[in-house]
Amino acid sequence: MLTLKDMREGQEAVIARVGGNGALRRRLLEMGLRSGVRIRIEKYAPLRDPLELVINAMHVSLRVEEAAKIEVDPVGQ
DSSP: OEEGGGOOTTOEEEEEEEOOOHHHHHHHHHTTOOTTOEEEEEEEOTTSOSEEEEETTEEEEEOHHHHTTEEEEESOO
């Protein structure tokens, strides 16, 4: 399965599963990163960490290690 960190700039996907445990998982869910939600990768920082994504018209930044815990299904490929 593809993870959020494997996506390219401008690519869209639907979240399939949010991994992690404890406080990290709770924080991701509170930011709106839930199964079935459509997201788009806005851009990566120059060294590819962090990445910026758009979810429900909000811009959210995540570290690559956090993005690796989110499994997605690409849209439009």
